[in-house]
Amino acid sequence: MASLVRSFGDRSLRSLVDLDRGLVSREIYVNEDLYKMELEQVFTRAWLFIGHEAQVPNPGDFVVSRMGEEEVILVRDRKNQLHVFLNTCRHRGMKVCRYDDGNTLVFTCPFHGWSYDTDGRLVGVPYFDAAYKGDMDKSEWGLPEVAQMCNFYGSIWATWDKGAPSFESYLGPYSDTVRRAFQSSDGEDNGVELFNPVYKWRIPCNWKFPGFSFDGDRAHAAMTHRSINVAAIGPQGDAGGGSRAPIRAPFPYTDYEMTVPELGHGGHNAIYEQPGLAEYRDTWFTEPGVDDYYRAMREKKREKYRGQYIVGETALIWPNVNIQPHRILIWHPHSVGVTESWRAYPIDRMAPQHVKDAQRRYMMRYGGPCGLTESDDMENWNYASAASFGTVAKRYPYNFMMGAGHAFVDEQRAPGMTLNYEVAEENQRSRLRRWLEFMEAGSWEDIYPVNPVSPSAGEATKSKSKVES
Amino acid sequence: MTDQEPIAKKYSEAVGGAAITGAVNDAVLIRDLPEGTHVRIRSGDIVEITANPRDGGWLFVKVLESSDSSRIGTDDMAFCVDVIDVVRHVDR
Amino acid sequence: MLTENEQGVLERLLLREEIEQFYYHEAALLDDRKFDDWINLIADDIHYHMPIRRNVKFGEQARENTSSLNEISWFDEGKRTLAGRVRQINTGIHWCEEPFSRIRHLITNVRVVGVDGDEIRANSNFFVWQNRLQDEVNLFVGAREDILRRDEETGWKIAKRLILLDQNVLLAKVITTFF
Numbered sequence: 219m220a221s222l223v224r225s226f227g228d229r230s231l232r233s234l235v236d237l238d239r240g241l242v243s244r245e246i247y248v249n250e251d252l253y254k255m256e257l258e259q260v261f262t263r264a265w266l267f268i269g270h271e272a273q274v275p276n277p278g279d280f281v282v283s284r285m286g287e288e289e290v291i292l293v294r295d296r297k298n299q300l301h302v303f304l305n306t307c308r309h310r311g312m313k314v315c316r317y318d319d320g321n322t323l324v325f326t327c328p329f330h331g332w333s334y335d336t337d338g339r340l341v342g343v344p345y346f347d348a349a350y351k352g353d354m355d356k357s358e359w360g361l362p363e364v365a366q367m368c369n370f371y372g373s374i375w376a377t378w379d380k381g382a383p384s385f386e387s388y389l390g391p392y393s394d395t396v397r398r399a400f401q402s403s404d405g406e407d408n409g410v411e412l413f414n415p416v417y418k419w420r421i422p423c424n425w426k427f428p429g430f431s432f433d434g435d436r437a438h439a440a441m442t443h444r445s446i447n448v449a450a451i452g453p454q455g456d457a458g459g460g461s462r463a464p465i466r467a468p469f470p471y472t473d474y475e476m477t478v479p480e481l482g483h484g485g486h487n488a489i490y491e492q493p494g495l496a497e498y499r500d501t502w503f504t505e506p507g508v509d510d511y512y513r514a515m516r517e518k519k520r521e522k523y524r525g526q527y528i529v530g531e532t533a534l535i536w537p538n539v540n541i542q543p544h545r546i547l548i549w550h551p552h553s554v555g556v557t558e559s560w561r562a563y564p565i566d567r568m569a570p571q572h573v574k575d576a577q578r579r580y581m582m583r584y585g586g587p588c589g590l591t592e593s594d595d596m597e598n599w600n601y602a603s604a605a606s607f608g609t610v611a612k613r614y615p616y617n618f619m620m621g622a623g624h625a626f627v628d629e630q631r632a633p634g635m636t637l638n639y640e641v642a643e644e645n646q647r648s649r650l651r652r653w654l655e656f657m658e659a660g661s662w663e664d665i666y667p668v669n670p671v672s673p674s675a676g677e678a679t680k681s682k683s684k685v686e687s
Numbered sequence: 688m689t690d691q692e693p694i695a696k697k698y699s700e701a702v703g704g705a706a707i708t709g710a711v712n713d714a715v716l717i718r719d720l721p722e723g724t725h726v727r728i729r730s731g732d733i734v735e736i737t738a739n740p741r742d743g744g745w746l747f748v749k750v751l752e753s754s755d756s757s758r759i760g761t762d763d764m765a766f767c768v769d770v771i772d773v774v775r776h777v778d779r
Numbered sequence: 780m781l782t783e784n785e786q787g788v789l790e791r792l793l794l795r796e797e798i799e800q801f802y803y804h805e806a807a808l809l810d811d812r813k814f815d816d817w818i819n820l821i822a823d824d825i826h827y828h829m830p831i832r833r834n835v836k837f838g839e840q841a842r843e844n845t846s847s848l849n850e851i852s853w854f855d856e857g858k859r860t861l862a863g864r865v866r867q868i869n870t871g872i873h874w875c876e877e878p879f880s881r882i883r884h885l886i887t888n889v890r891v892v893g894v895d896g897d898e899i900r901a902n903s904n905f906f907v908w909q910n911r912l913q914d915e916v917n918l919f920v921g922a923r924e925d926i927l928r929r930d931e932e933t934g935w936k937i938a939k940r941l942i943l944l945d946q947n948v949l950l951a952k953v954i955t956t957f958f
């Protein structure tokens with residue numbers, strides 16, 4: 219594996235990220251040149267989340283999405299094939315689509331009128347015969363299309379790099395988690411749709427604040443979210459102390475930070491000490507009839523997973539998307555100090571209206587820029603970022619020491635994963651490791667197949683205590 | 688719809704559909720012409736609108752009449768400034 | 780002696796004046812951070828709705844604002860959650876409003892557009908300024924469409940409020956104020 223050692227200014231990238239000690243220079247969160255490098259090295263290379271096929275059910279349906287800083291269009295062409303195109307005219311760059319979503323026959327550029335079919339072909343050029351006189355071959359001037367696209371159980375992912383491994387290989391041991399996140403609550407594959415539209419808002423912080431800390435920073439919850447329970451936003455209302463999370467039946471499990479250090483993915487996850495799924499416990503006290511639906515769905519799912527050990531319900535998929543049942547969180551780089559946060563909410567496609575309504579209202583009051591939980595995360599990311607730009611501030615590295623050297627594996631119950639205590643910074647260190655590899659790599663050949671990372675020796679840390687995430 | 692017709696006619700008569708650039712026949716706003724409408728395009732062909740993307744720029748058309756007989760019955764696209772005149776209206 | 784016509788004009792003026800004063804009072808409560816008093820102006824059955832505003836093609840304006848029936852909005856809730864928000868702010872540890880932002884509500888273009896027994900429909904515009912810590916500034920401009928209900932204790936209660944924020948991507952990191 220021929221990994222290039224890249225440098226930035228007079229420092230090697232490696233000197234900025236000391237994974238053994240868990241020390242990371244603030245530079246990588248605030249430096250403009252490094253940010254520009256990320257757009258190239260990370261965001262034109264990695265598989266990125268685009269959307270869901272249910273957003274564009276009919277031929278001609280489109281919705282705008284985003285890869286890195288740039289806008290793309292997810293469109294179903296007139297032959298029912300999905301495409302992801304960069305939203306820019308090949309003539310002189312104008313956006314060919316300035317609507318958020320809709321249905322169209324063609325994307326016609328409002329500048330000089332070049333017109334592209336929904337399959338990306340350039341089909342209309344004004345004055346084509348009279349002015350170009352046969353000098354231009356229209357077939358060479360279609361909309362720029364991603365190098366690879368994957369429809370993974372209904373979810374759409376894409377990369378600009380034709381050298382990237384298949385999406386499933388990219389996910390590695392987390393492919394099952396992502397697959398299950400797009401199941402309906404009875405465990406049927408491709409069982410969800412997304413509520414429309416997607417939330418979009420700007421957070422004044424580097425994209426890695428949310429991107430690296432989500433599903434990797436359980437330690438923040440106790441302090442950041444201290445104020446949330448008084449609002450009792452959970453489906454159960456005031457019952458049980460106003461927790462924002464639904465009530466669950468007891469089931470023997472241990473929570474861990476769980477990561478694939480080679481790939482950069484990881485989540486806060488549980489290993490169940492017995493096979494199968496917990497039975498359903500009523501929780502929707504504020505919304506009549508909803509428990510009946512979810513209870514029946516859970517029974518079907520329990521049947522399906524009887525005898526199986528289930529590992530991993532959530533995951534941060536490197537580099538910038540967090541996949542959870544009922545929630546997809548995406549953090550797009552917008553500038554070195556600004557993130558454009560996108561949020562999509564999957565819902566069982568076949569759920570009755572009152573269930574969809576209840577779930578939708580819960581999601582709206584829970585998260586996003588107007589939800590009660592995340593507002594405090596955003597204040598913290600905002601001013602952590604702001605206070606890291608200073609000349610003196612940058613002399614002090616961030617501390618990612620929590621649990622360093624105490625990771626372990628459990629090949630029996632969590633194959634391919636590296637585990638750490640439920641409150642640790644193992645997942646963030648994984649992302650930083652993968653970040654370094656992407657930033658140094660000359661091409662995908664340097665970073666896939668992966669170099670196995672062996673977790674540093676350390677004792678298995680186990681805890682039965684439940685910490686809110 | 689029909690209130691466009693006299694202006695368009697007069698305009699196309701005046702300019703003869705000859706100029707290629709500039710605001711020669713802005714009188715025909717094609718954005719909302721319904722499918723089935725017949726229009727005359729700059730080449731002199733009469734075409735029927737088969738689909739209108741309603742972008743104000745283009746129409747998908749089928750050629751009905753043309754001095755070049757090989758064009759008759761073929762599908763084409765017509766650009767807004769090439770649409771000279773509406774020759775048969777369709778009620779929406 | 781007023782003519783019937785003059786009497787009607789006078790009544791309309793007085794009603795508009797009363798509604799304007801109610802709105803200024805409401806804005807002052809919010810700006811003075813008297814959130815418990817503000818919640819007391821909210822009817823128990825309020826629908827408080829701030830849709831997301833889409834960029835849509837001409838002719839599709841009917842779906843410009845997201846629907847409360849089956850789509851995602853910035854806010855789409857009732858009094859229980861609004862009261863929860865107030866309780867959260869009042870903890871003193873709701874970090875995105877601790878310390879408090881300086882928020883000012885400018886309410887303008889007030890029009891009473893309908894009267895129906897105890898209830899009136901009133902539209903207004905807002906310009907909300909938020910200055911936070913040293914230099915964080917968020918501006919929120921938009922319109923409100925209200926149903927207000929006569930109330931013995933508070934004069935009026937807000938029974939329905941549709942808030943049209945003139946933004947697509949939300950340019951603030953979070954909305955901590957009420958409109």
Ligand code: FES
Binds near residue numbers: 307
């Ligand atoms: S920029 Fe699109 S047609 Fe010229």
Ligand SMILES: [Fe+2]
Binds near residue numbers: 438442591592687
């Ligand atoms: Fe959080």
